[in-house]
Amino acid sequence: MALLRDMGRTLGKWTGRPAARLQKDSGQPDVQQVREAAGAADWATVRRLFEARPDGGDSTELLWAAADTAGVERWIVPAVEAEPDAALPRLVAGFRHISWAWEARTAARAQHVSREQFEVFHSRLRLAEQWLYEAAEREPRLTAPWYGLLVTGRGLQVGSTQALRRFEAAVRRAPHHLGAHTQRLQQVCHKWGGSHEEMHAFARESAAAAPGGSALGMLVADAHLEHWLSLDSGADDRYMRDPQVRASLHEAAEHSYRHPGFGQAASPYQQLQVLNSFAMAFSLGGDRTAARECFLATDGAVTESPWQYLNGSDPAAAYRKHRSAAGR
Known part of the structure; x- marks a missing residue:
């Protein structure tokens, strides 16, 4: 919990349940x-x-x-x-x-x-x-x-x-x-002429090569979300709940926002971007504990990406729905 307390000092106090608010910059x-x-x-x-x-x-x-x-x-x-x-x-x-x-x-x-x-x-x-x-x-x-x-x-x-x-x-x-x-x-990524394999390899290798606490861990979460987007209903849920996907998210999280250097390696807005991406990825994967950790640290601050994938007109509404499902 020490890391979350440090995040709280950076991103704002998070006692109670803060209102979700769209934040387009730092x-x-x-x-x-x-x-x-x-x-x-x-x-x-x-x-x-x-x-x-x-x-x-x-x-x-x-x-x-x-x-x-x-x-x-x-x-x-x-x-x-x-x-x-x-x-x-x-x-x-x-x-x-x-x-x-x-x-x-x-x-x-x-x-x-x-x-x-x-x-x-x-x-x-x-x-x-x-x-x-x-x-x-x-x-x-x-x-x-x-x-x-x-x-x-x-x-x-x-x-x-x-x-x-x-x-x-x-x-x-x-x-x-x-x-x-x-x-x-x-x-x-696949929709721009690449492939799922190339996208995941790039995300994984870039995140691993970055210093501990880097915002580049977000690439792993974003790659899984891009893969999820490309799948039909039903297959998309099964993909996000795959144990290997969940394991890769936790591995990236350990090297990124859970690392003690996160507050120094990433700017305040980058921190919000990272935490929102992981919050959505863990939520879709049914990992309520990990999602709740991210929701706590965001203190209700919502970045447009990736929540616009769930609700293009009101990303904060998608955030609120999944935050509630995570028990936050």
């Missing part, structure tokens, strides 16, 4: 400040907040905060033109065009997306690639451009060889970058 002040400054077209403040953080997992949270803010595309291009040698405005432009591209495509299945929507989607992703490659040229040490290029590459279907090269470029700069590994997991 809640850190600079994340909200970036979002507000981006909405106000205040590039000077956006730049200052980014420069106060190093490149890595935490800086990508700021990038998505800016990227998901409506209207950024209208003022970021002049900012790029005003700073021809700077990487940062190109990074923000690249990530905004990624987010803007998916706004056009929507989350619908491909057969329900019109040709016109796909044309806008691909056009915006190609612009994103331009900005991201320019950022990488100006600051070769940065990880973020290559992380972004993993996202654009999947949308543009650049092919397995090119996708692998982009992943390798990212992890040369940040070997345990959670976002890059999460994108690679998607790239090698």
